[in-house]
Amino acid sequence: MVLSKPTRRLAALLAVATALTACAKVPFDAPRTPSYALPADASSDAVSRAVSAQTGAQSAYFELANGTDALGARLRMIESAQHSIDIATFLIKPDTASGILTHRLFDAANRGVRVRLLVDDVFTTADDTDLAVLDTHPNIEIRIFNPSSRNAPKAMGFLWDFKRVNRRMHIKTFVVDNDMAIIGGRNFADEYYELKPTEVFADYDLAIFGPEAAEINPIFDTYWNDTYAIPVANLRAKSAPKPPQIALSDWAYDPDSPEVAAYTKAINARYLQDIANRKVAPYRGTSRIIADTPQKLRNPDGKGPHILGEAFFAAIGEAKSHVTLISPYFVPEDYGARFYANLARSGVKLRIVTNSLASTNHAYVHGGYARHRADLLAAGVELYELRHDAIEALNLADIENPPHITLHTKLAVIDDTSVLVGSLNLDPRSIKTNAEIGLLVESPAYARSILTNLDKNLADFAYKVTVEDAGLQWTHQPKSVAPTVVTKDPDAGLWRRFMSVLPQWFGLEGLT
Structure with a gap:
């Protein structure tokens, strides 16, 4: 029997589909x-x-x-x-x-x-x-x-x-x-x-x-x-x-x-x-573990339950005076940008520390953050971006090629009272797609210690991003060396700039 061309194509497609299904099989049983x-x-x-x-x-x-x-x-x-x-x-x-x-x-x-x-x-x-x-x-x-x-x-x-x-x-x-x-x-x-x-x-x-x-x-x-x-x-x-x-x-x-x-x-x-040797005393307080469940990974993407994400927004939404957020991947999307802007406009000092385009290990993620910078700054949010070559710029290493730095810390400090530490990045992947865990610690001494250390070191290791007449400006003003001021993403090459805009071109910010 001779098969017609459409029949042969269908048979070939079925064979490929069968092979792919077999290859994709995982022994969940x-x-x-x-x-x-x-x-x-x-x-x-x-x-x-x-x-x-x-x-x-x-x-x-x-x-x-x-x-x-x-x-x-x-x-x-x-x-x-x-x-x-x-x-x-x-x-x-x-x-x-x-x-x-x-x-x-x-x-x-x-x-x-x-x-x-x-x-x-x-x-x-x-x-x-x-x-x-x-x-x-x-x-x-x-x-x-x-x-x-x-x-x-x-x-x-x-x-x-x-x-x-x-x-x-x-x-x-x-x-x-x-x-x-x-x-x-x-x-x-x-x-x-x-x-x-x-x-x-x-x-x-x-x-x-x-x-x-x-x-x-x-x-x-x-x-x-x-x-x-x-x-x-x-x-x-x-x-x-x-x-x-x-x-x-x-x-x-x-x-x-x-x-x-x-x-x-x-x-x-x-x-x-x-x-x-008891030369370093522990912080004391109380804590609450907050975690997503595996069911989040089986429900349609974005449908939740978003246990940790919702707890995060609830906790910082109750802040009275100030919030500091440290996240390597900060992609707020429109709903998050509105939330942070409203929080800043309400009188809460909001400071966000994240990677610069040069320091991030996922350049494509940066575009989902960059498009919100001007609006967040206009609302009064403070933005800081890690300088990838800070060790070299500050002469902190006596070697020819000091290592570059990538921020990977995930912290939220709320007022002088509580700290959220864990795996949560402030991006759609962590909040909506992946399963995450966090520990909310109520300890004024712990919260104040983090803020003190950050205030001491932030100017040395990060650019402060501001809005000037000509647009965005990045200022690195450490205590020990001359300040640096630039008007575009510092030290980011053409390839990184290209990668950072891809999610915006194809509407993929939710996958970052």
Whole structure:
């Protein structure tokens, strides 16, 4: 039988559709055993003992504003763990920081500590096989959240199943023994811990010691036991060879390796020693964990529930005198721009700190912010943009090519009373599309400390954006060097400028 041309085209299209469907298949029905956080138990770690002595039954909060301190705090918590470690991260890269952290997790598992590691898929570049090797340890389980298919390259799976795979778990939490925790913006990659020579992420975490740390794990359990959380062993192709079981001795480091040097520097960080020696006092207060649910990722994009986003707008809407917002990706859209402008017009001093076009690691996002700058400034909002080469401009590094800075901190400081810290970016992706988590801390001392440090350093590291007769103007006026004034996005090349306008040309601001 000879098929007609239209019939042959239809058959070919059906064959392609069938192949794409097969390639996009993800084993969401893979068997898995539900598990939940273990009860809190006192830690023997020196840091935890010192904190407990200072606070008694209250929770204590310590800032982790430095990448080395943030890595060292995680390492100390892992090494002090007695019963459980529960970690959610947006990405893992195959680099020095991840190698150190996973090595220590493996060692903790050898001591009998149960380790659960939940990893979002899209920007994770660590190989499935490497994760599967770690997963072979009987005390370690790794799950990949909302993965693309492994029957084809990850990018192809993203395109074939964009509606689902575009929805991401952006949560980053780190809980040990259910009484020590870290929440904030850092993932498992060198740039978050000052281990990348060409780039530094100005990021921020908050360490929590005490009973309020246990409030994070019910959120973790919800995502861990969700149908979108696929055991890494089930995600790998059936034809893939069984991952080998390894011992800690197989992971031995050369004493001169970068991992050993980075580990030694982080674990011995002076700030952590000062906490252990009670030279640094914790902030005290009360806190409330606020998180989106996995259902947000299954509902149509933008339909919610927007639990954290709504809590954020409600909290800053109640401000009496001033609000400071720090966000690497500030894309307010029209509704947000109106909200911020009205807040400023009501008499609340509103200050927003974000990346410049030169400092952002996602230039296409910048256009969704840039188009609102003039209107926000006209309403009285103060805008500051990070200077990407501030380390070089301020002569802060005695090296030939100092690293560039990218802002990755997510903070909201409301009056002198409360701070929201977590994973929430002030853009459509965080508020409408992805799942996020935040901790709202009521602590005047903590809020005032952040504002004091910001007031001390903002002029050194950021441009102030203003409206002048000729249009927008960027002024960098640090204390130690001559001021710089420019009238277009500073230090941004033609390619970055082109990328920043693409979302506006194609009406894609909601995807940024």
